[in-house]
Amino acid sequence: MIEQDLSLSLQAQVLQAIANATPLNIIGGNSKAFYGSPSTATERLELGGHTGIIAYEPSELVITARSGTPLHAVETLLTEHGQMLAFEPPHFSPHATLGGTIACGFSGPRRPFTGSVRDFMLGCRIINGHGQVLRFGGQVIKNVAGFDVSRLMVGALGQLGVLLDVSLRVLPKPEAEITLCYPATGAQSALDLMQRWQNQPWPLSALCFIDDAIRVRLSGAEAAIQAAAQKLGGEIDSQGTHFWQALREQQLPFFQGAQSLWRISQPPATPPLDLSGDWLLDWGGAQRWLKSSEPAARIHAIAQENLGHAVCFRGYDKTDWLRLEPGLVALHQKIRYAFDPYGLFNPLP
Template sequence: MADISEQLQQQVRSAVDSRRPLSIHARKTKSFYGHPVEGTPLDVSGHNGILHYEPTELVITARAGTPLPVIEQTLAEEGQMLAFEPPHFGEAATLGGTIACNLSGPRRAYAGAARDFVLGCKLINGQGEILQFGGEVMKNVAGYDVSRLMAGALGTLGVLLEVSLKVLPRAESEQTVVLETSDAEAIERMNGWARKPLPITATCYDGASLYVRLAGTQSTIRAARKVIGGEEMPPTRTWWNKLKEQQHAFFSSSKPLWRLSLASNTPPIKLDGKWLYEWGGAQRWLVSEEPAERIRRAVEKVDGHATLYRGAGNIEVFHPLPEAMMKVQRNLKQAFDPERIFNPGRMYKQI
């Protein structure tokens, strides 16, 4: 694979010399996320394979083009998992795309986000140099924050070549319970449970029912059931997987889909549309044709932000940043990619 990384490096150097923008991609399962990029395609899908995995160390290192299902199957054979439960949005999803988007599934609020599990990475910067940051153990903190910067950067700071991740064991048992409730009561209950040592690994409120997933030993789940109540669902791994992959009916609308991030105890927001709550109330999905300005004003009033996850038009996808934070973004872009060749405009049009 050394020759593939060298080929990618040469392609980057050529683009730098000619100041030619590059559109970085693997299998394009997340190409919908962010603004479209105009540039010469740089396909990293051929740079794949697991480099190191020792189950006793709870760490896996793989090339960025490695298919996500290959990684998850390898971990499952050892009773382990990617604790942030990443969505795939297609069978061809890769590790690099997963980290570049920093997308996490239903477990995120209870285990951590994708970036929380990044221990290290290797990348090509905007000068065509191959750099390595972090390591394969938590105590190796050299460059640790730089590795995390790559999570959510959407390929605007560099071309990911390798990623090291912390993994976790799978729980012995799993069970989901359902309660009928209102939106305000669902928020109150989820935040009340968060203050207790309950083995909750996912929550979802769909406008009528509150779904709560528990994981641990059978005895801890039985004890939690006495606190939470509700009716037990049949085995539900498929149900939560469909939620993670946005395959439930809620996500099938052709109307714009918004993702709102805010404090979990924020009361229901008065905006027209269909709502679905996750992450204890901290992530709220809204299907609505309300004007973007009205949605963002309403979210700003509660110190949150709104991302246009899917939708047409020339609307800014990510919530506009205050000038001080935008300056930080520009400085990072200048430091990693001074010629602005990597996915220009993918996050914010001006960078």
């Protein structure tokens, strides 16, 4: 695999940007450029060429790679050794990179059962807003120095620094998987069933409700998933693998259309929200996708009233895509100032 360390070149570009007071738009594979408000920076900092696996020890369940490494290359290598990125990240494009995956913090259907991106982050190396190269965390699970700082980079959209390389914990692929399809009439009925199932000691790895049907993925030892499948009932979905991939990559028919797409995070037992539109319930009800023309202010308000929050994931108007509580806004500003005092990286309107 091509290995190219552009750290010094990238650092030089950051130092030049500081000297010229020129904000930078950090670009990897550009597969998730639709997410969030567009950066106001006109100068690009390209990381797509900063590629390569730095270290991989299958027996240690740890991989370290440069941020521009294609996500599919990382997953292919892990598959060859019977391992996986357990948070099941979406790609949204063949050009998705590892750094962009970390910066956006997206996780797929397996997330509530194995953990989020942040849970698997062991360490990273970044360039901060002073042009310094800093390392946090480590490349082994037992090394926890700087652990929490490296996790701050997950979902930060590049605003805390330029990710140079990342160390992640990986997991073995399950021995077997099966998807069951179970009829459910209405969202409340589906939520009740999904809550009941999640309270059982079954090897669940995905749980979704769409089109009056609940799909349940079971993963683990063959005997365990067969025993659980017998107790759950329902029909075996022979296209289950394709369904979960299409859900992860937002290729299901549900995700098509011109309406804005909202991601609403709620406690999984929260009753259906009083918002018009089309719904898909993922993560056993903890992540809810809504296609709606409702005003952004109403969607944010109702989500917050129900102890959740809403994000406009895709849409034409991104002026009100995310709302944070005042206390969180102040904390975010303090953290960002500590890492990027000049507001250099991916500044937003």
